[in-house]
Amino acid sequence: MPVLLELRDLTIPGVASHLNLSLQQGQVILCKTAGEQETKQLLQVVIGEARPETGSVLLDELPLHELDREQLLRVRRTISTVTAQAGLISNLKVWENITLPLLYHHGAVSDTAAEQALLLLEKLGYRGNIWALPGHLSYTERIITAFVRAAVSSPRLMVYAECLDDLPSPQRDLLLQQAMALQNQTDAPTALFITTGDIQLPLLVPDITCDLRYNPPQITRQT
Template sequence: MSSAIMAASLACIDLTLEGLTTGLNLELSPGTAALFTAAGEQECLLLARTFAGERPPDSGRILLGDACLAELGRSQLHQLRRAIGIVSPQGGLISNLKLWENITLPLLFHDGCVPESASRTIRSLLDAFGFTGNIWALPGHLTPFERRMAAFIRAAVSGARCLIYAGCFDNLPHRERDLLVEQAAGLHRSNAGMISLYLTATTTPLDHLEPDLHCNLRHQPAQITRT
């Protein structure tokens, strides 16, 4: 089910989230990259959880293909979330697992192993991020950037068809932000049909993202600009 859903469009129909947006109507076709600008980190996380089906909207609907997230059963939502990756400011890492273990956990959980091809991809991405630290370090010893890097790599190798960047570009030094942005844009370009949702609270231009549309949620109603 998840692969069929994630090959379809994502649509917001009269979507309302308290303090974030009111009556938002938007449709994203497969392969679309969309930038959402919200007021702050909590608003980004709220929007991310709603897009991932972890909480219902205050009103309106979110559709993946013909499926309404709020109407899916538990098993259907479980399958759906396998196809969605979230990169949050804290990375969503498990505190007692090492960096490598956190990155490979979804592969081990769903497939029972880490294919050699996935291991090569992980190491290649670590190199691309310039990581020279200890891959067996616990999350508590990682920098904020390294935790976000780990979440990105985990999503990149998990086969997710929709990636949600929940404020992960915010509050980073310029060089680290640009590096994460470049990797996110590159991953989107290399995966046909992937939907990328860039959620941010910063008004600083995120060079290299090249979104297909920008939805500014700082305004009511939201301002939507297609590029």
């Protein structure tokens, strides 16, 4: 399989030192960090929002931190993130938040994408109004909305940053089931899960686990 994302000699102060990882298309990777701030820093570097102290992040062999703004925006269309903050737009309703990336990048929401979004909401146990504003949603409902928005965008890289850590176990398992279902599809994205501490994710079987709480990082690969 081709390498989609490469972290080359990556140093982020307080997070990682001289980290080298090559992530193939469709692989599942779990990174454990020391805390919320470390997770945020790692996410920002991986998606090109911040520069590492040393090293580089390459997506399809393109060094993200050497791209101009227009190039970076074009590349980041292939990346979807689900964060602990959910990142929903407060004055847009649930359905509008879900479909906004499709409208922005493609100008329309296909019937297939709309059906996938509704099916995911059902499988994840969303029972609320799809025309509700984010301010009326529970924390779990906001994370569900963020996940569905990311999933229907058909990303090549899916980043889950601390979004599982504070979910109740039943909802966490439901979300992980659907996240893993995405990985069983044709042209599955590379999935990067970033969590803090020793959170237990029994339904997640990563190809690579990288524990950044150690220096040097402890990297294990599924055999």
